[in-house]
Structures are given as C-alpha cells and as structure tokens.
Amino acid sequence: MATFSEGKTFELDIMTPMKSAFTGQVEYLSAFGVDGSFGVLVNHAPMLSALDFGPLFVRKPGGEGQWFVVCSGFFEIHENKAALLVETCESKQDIDVNRALAAKERAEKRLTNPENVDIDRARAALQRALVRIQTAAK
C-alpha cells in the first residue's frame, strides 16, 4: 500500500486501568467504533470516538502489524498523538483460545436452548468469543 503517508508515523498509547498495553509509533491503526470500524493514518483530523468490543490492528513502521482485542472505551487523536483508553486490551498472543472456544460453545448452547436465558447476554458473549477466536487466528 504505497500512499502519501507511507513511512510517516503518529504516536499511539494504549492504556487500560490495569496497565499500559502499548506505547510507540505506528503508521496505521484500525479499530472498531460504536458506529462501525474505522482506520486512522498520520495527520488525521482531531477525533474522539467511542469504542465497542472488537479487534484492533496497528501497523508499525516497517510494515509489521499487530493485533489486539480491546473492550469498551475511547479513541482520541489530536495533532498526531493518539490514545486509546479501554477497559481491557489483549494482544493476539495473550488470547486464551481454549477459553474463547469454551465460551463460544457455552453461548451457543444457551442460544439454541433459550429457556431462562438472557438472550442479549448470551449473544454478547458469543460475539466476544468469536472476535477473540478470529483475532487469534490472524
């Protein structure tokens, strides 16, 4: 992807209440906003966006990419300084696939047998499990 912004980077901090999950220069970021996914390159207009649970991708200088799964928070970019404030952030390597698979199975069982089940909660759990499984496979 040869674009005008290639090689140019902006600063990114990913912070959670528990730790600082990522700090560094990145070329490109894509995240999952409440209104759908979006991508950010260098010199983006100032923006503040609410994030849902979803995958997050950053491309570091040199083209190396990194996947995360983040949960509920905000993304802000202002003068090439970007910050991501999220409840949790797991990098691809940290994802516990077995746990996600078990969660997926559990949620599916609940959804096929919807008696005394909080459907919304089961759907959300299934969604989370699927995002984790997909991201881990990338």
Added chain:
Amino acid sequence: MVAAARLRRAEERARMARPYADRLQSFLDRFTIDPENIPHPLAETRIVNRSGLLIITSDRGLCGSYNSNILREATKWLEQRDTDKTQLYIIGNKGNSYFKRRKWKIAKHFGNLDYKIDYKETKEITDTIANDFIDGKVDEVDLLYSRYVSPAVCRQTMLNLLPIKATGKEEHTGPASDFIYEPSPEEILEILFPKYLYTRIVTSLAESLASEQGQRMVAMSAATENAEEMCRILTLKYNKARQAAITKELLEIVGGADALEK
C-alpha cells in the same frame, strides 16, 4: 515479607492506573469546556442542599495513622455541614465502626473488600452514588481517599466526585468543536460520564489500598523495632538485676563466713 510483596503489588496497581485516569480526565475537560456544554444528569449543578461524602478506609487495623488521618479529615469536612443534610458512603469496616458511634448518617457501607478491586463491588459503589445523585438524595458528593506517595507517606486527598466538573487545568490547544465526534457528543458523554465516575472511584481505591499497605508495613516495622529495643533494654535490666542478686548473695555468704571465723 508478605507485607512487602503485598505493597509492591498494590503500589504497581496504583501507579498503572494513573495514566489512564489522567487521560480520561483530559477527555472530560475537553468536553466540559466546550461552549456548547451538553447537559447530563451526572453533571447537573444544583443548589447544594444535601451533601454526600465517600470515605475510603481500611477493613483492618494495625496500619499506623492511616485510618485516623482519613477520619480526622472527614470530621473536619462534616463539621462544616449540617448533620441532617449530610450522608456518608463508607468503604472499609474501620470507617463504618467509627461513624456508627457518632451522629452522622451512613447511607451505605461497603466492607470486606479483601484488598481486591472487584468489578462487581466497585460497580455497586458507583451505581449507588450515581443513583442517589440522580434521584436528588444528594446534590454533591465529595471523595476522600489516601493518595499514595511512598510507603511511609500518603496524602489525604479530597476531591469533587459529583456533579462532574472539568478541573480546568487541561491546556486547551484548540476549539473543542474542531473535533470529530463519533458517535455524537451526546452519545459519547452517555458512555464517558459513568466510566469517568467509575474510574475515579477505582483509582482512588487503588491509591488507598497502596497507601494502606505502605502504612501497615511502616507501622509494623516500627513495631518490630520498638519491640527489639524493648527486648534489649529489658535484657540489660534483667542481667543487672541478676548480677546484683548474685553479688548480694556472695556478700552475704562471705559476710557469714567471716562472722563464723571470728
């Protein structure tokens, strides 16, 4: 050194939470200085009739002046207000047992947190306070906690929790309306305000827990030192007394023998 390990964990927790909380604060400041201030039930400024105070104390004792410092600050705050127009929200058993014996009203007590910051528990604290504020049971809520500085030093800190206000210290680099908001500013605030309140309480709790562990460790090592010093002095005293007794007995024996010879 269980205490040292505990302290290290608690300290790290508190330090790690700071950048997140500070950044969230700057997000918030950007919003509230926006001229087109958006009304939100948690940011509604009313004439203050009833006040609430959230106090963070420990569940257990033996942590030096940690609790007494907080309780002294709380009392100062309370003395400026009417008894029947204030209510307390207390985290920690120590604060609860202190205020139960006094005239102020305790709206809610959260105890036995067991040095963990549990999502369910902290959410309940946040919701209780937020709902009381929205229902008009209180018109302002302050928070009193111990900010962690070093194991030996913690600072009793009072801050406004509700209504949510900008601190105003954020340097504003451009008009806030230049920002692109996704989704609308209203929807972002709908998420941001409860999260901000929650984060404030959680980080204060993390700071307080670290302070408590630090104070406990210092208090306990001072206690150990005192006990050792006491041991040393008492051993010395004992030896002196023992020697004196032996000398006395010897003198008696010698004196007795002398008398027999004569």
